[in-house]
Amino acid sequence: MVDRADTNVSSAMAGSMGGGKVFLHRRAVTIFAMAGCAIDCSEIGLMVTAPEGMSAEEFDRLKQRAYGG
Structure with missing residues (x-):
């Protein structure tokens, strides 16, 4: 199962x-x-x-980009 939601973004x-x-x-x-x-x-x-079609790895990279991590 791919985790595609982040409930702790804030x-x-x-x-x-x-x-x-x-x-x-x-x-x-x-x-x-x-x-x-x-x-x-x-x-x-x-x-x-994450939108449909975005992998967990892509979503992780997006979170890193969003928060500069």
Whole structure:
């Protein structure tokens, strides 16, 4: 089974939302959206789901690019 959703995307943004974190958060959401990912927001954070056809490895690389890791 391929894990194609990341329910802890916002974990990198824990703490107060200063200007730097807001910028990084917006950048990450933009990268995910441009890649065709579904983004859902709830009271516990963001859930990003990879589009059909994206492999787990591609999704991992996308997460690394989004958060600079």
